[in-house]
Amino acid sequence: MSEPSSFSKLIASINAVQVEKAKSTADDKTELEEVSYISERRKLLLRELGQNIAERKLYAGRVFWICLGWVCGIFLILIADGIGWHFHLADSVLLMAIGSTTTNILGIFYIVMRYLFPSKSGVSPEHRDDLPPTG
Numbered sequence: 674m675s676e677p678s679s680f681s682k683l684i685a686s687i688n689a690v691q692v693e694k695a696k697s698t699a700d701d702k703t704e705l706e707e708v709s710y711i712s713e714r715r716k717l718l719l720r721e722l723g724q725n726i727a728e729r730k731l732y733a734g735r736v737f738w739i740c741l742g743w744v745c746g747i748f749l750i751l752i753a754d755g756i757g758w759h760f761h762l763a764d765s766v767l768l769m770a771i772g773s774t775t776t777n778i779l780g781i782f783y784i785v786m787r788y789l790f791p792s793k794s795g796v797s798p799e800h801r802d803d804l805p806p807t808g
Contacts, residue, residue, distance in 0.1 A: 729789045
């Protein structure tokens, strides 16, 4: 029967613990930590935005060259078929190649450019509050 008395002693000791309430105002150290946190967050945000700009330039150039190469390839196929260098495609195949290539080029260009250059400010909503005030 020692278990109920030890259990009741445990409950009594838990109830005897008093929890200290948190202060309603921040002290100097807390305010300094908050300012440091906000400063670091802004630095990281600016670094992220700079990296995004560099990546946008890189991938925009790559997409341009891919699209240009694709169009040049189709142009060469048209020229080769038109001149007749032992190369002939049926009209339906030629139209299909031109149509599908045009659709692919426009689709890739649209998707990549929408990703690289969003229509809004380009800053995600959770980062907007971290930006320094303008003006």
